[in-house]
Amino acid sequence: MPRINRLYAFIIQDGERPDDEGIMAMRITPPNQEPFWMPLVGADMNRVNDLTEHADGIARVKGKPYKIVEFHKVSEVHRQSHIEVAGGETDEETQETDSKTD
Numbered sequence: 503m504p505r506i507n508r509l510y511a512f513i514i515q516d517g518e519r520p521d522d523e524g525i526m527a528m529r530i531t532p533p534n535q536e537p538f539w540m541p542l543v544g545a546d547m548n549r550v551n552d553l554t555e556h557a558d559g560i561a562r563v564k565g566k567p568y569k570i571v572e573f574h575k576v577s578e579v580h581r582q583s584h585i586e587v588a589g590g591e592t593d594e595e596t597q598e599t600d601s602k603t604d
Contacts, residue, residue, distance in 0.1 A: 507574065508572055511571055512525065512553065525542065527542060528556050528560065542560075
């Protein structure tokens with residue numbers, strides 16, 4: 503997968519005032535698992551297009567319009583530098599990849 507340099511998010515009014523915003527999310531219930539909320543975000547326009555139908559449905563139910571905003575990568579605030587795999591061993595390939603991208 504390519505590096506993520508942008509992130510698109512579906513934003514909807516989340517409160518009484520027009521400037522109260524929240525990221526839209528849909529509830530997912532996998533078979534034999536607890537339900538969870540998945541935010542409507544994507545790193546490319548293909549994913550945005552896939553999520554638009556869900557956003558349209560949420561907007562209809564809420565009776566509020568939504569917008570899609572684009573965030574550009576500005577800075578990295580945290581990078582996990584040490585990965586432990588099952589058995590307590592270090593994932594050397596991941597560490598090597600991390601050092602190449604610094």
